[in-house]
Amino acid sequence: xxxxxxxxxxxxxxxxxxxxxxxxxxxxxxxxxxxxxxxxxxxxxxxxxxxxxxxxxxxxxxxxxxxxxxxxxxxxxxxxxxxxxxxxxxxxxxxxxxxxxxxxxxxxxxxxxxxxxxxxxxxxxxxxxxxxxxxxxxxxxxxxxxxxxxxxxxxxxxxxxxxxxxxxxxxxxxxxxxxxxxxxxxxxxxxxxxxxxxxxxxxxxxxxxxxxxxxxxxx
Numbered sequence: 001x002x003x004x005x006x007x008x009x010x011x012x013x014x015x016x017x018x019x020x021x022x023x024x025x026x027x028x029x030x031x032x033x034x035x036x037x038x039x040x041x042x043x044x045x046x047x048x049x050x051x052x053x054x055x056x057x058x059x060x061x062x063x064x065x066x067x068x069x070x071x072x073x074x075x076x077x078x079x080x081x082x083x084x085x086x087x088x089x090x091x092x093x094x095x096x097x098x099x100x101x102x103x104x105x106x107x108x109x110x111x112x113x114x115x116x117x118x119x120x121x122x123x124x125x126x127x128x129x130x131x132x133x134x135x136x137x138x139x140x141x142x143x144x145x146x147x148x149x150x151x152x153x154x155x156x157x158x159x160x161x162x163x164x165x166x167x168x169x170x171x172x173x174x175x176x177x178x179x180x181x182x183x184x185x186x187x188x189x190x191x192x193x194x195x196x197x198x199x200x201x202x203x204x205x206x207x208x209x210x211x212x213x214x215x216x217x218x219x
Contacts, residue, residue, distance in 0.1 A: 004183035024052035047077035057083035066093035131164030
């Protein structure tokens with residue numbers, strides 16, 4: 001499974017990139033607005049840090065607006081991917097952009113029907129928002145499992161990005177199902193490194209080592 005980090009914060013991206021576990025980045029207008037910088041310049045800086053796909057989102061609602069914005073965003077760097085909302089106009093934009101070899105990421109996906117439409121339109125990536133489904137009391141894991149069944153059954157080229165991740169368990173379930181990518185918030189990635197038994201084991205090893213050193217010094 002590929003790991004993307006879901007943030008527009010340069011320090012967070014650098015930290016995880018230096019660990020060698022990040023394959024790409026996803027952003028959205030909200031994440032970019034939190035950084036208080038020019039969005040296009042922020043995306044350019046992110047692309048300098050990460051070699052993999054970096055998703056930047058259009059804000060237009062019509063096909064014409066989306067395509068125009070996407071063409072400008074694609075000029076930022078060769079690894080830019082354009083996030084397009086799952087609407088009729090968005091799907092039209094996906095068809096146009098993919099025919100121009102501009103990769104797209106269909107976002108705000110909440111149903112298996114939407115996954116199927118986006119895959120048929122030729123989207124490079126499709127992002128089911130499983131956390132928001134969970135918030136609404138729906139079974140987000142069943143939705144994700146059926147999503148992968150659809151993609152695998154027909155050999156679609158679209159890669160599934162598990163989005164709106166709420167906890168590390170979501171990553172485990174997505175990996176078990178065989179999802180291609182998970183885009184993970186920084187705080188969830190941080191928690192994935194930790195386990196109380198790891199800390200306890202390390203503390204125990206160090207104490208035993210110190211005891212050995214004291215014995216050797218007293219000989």
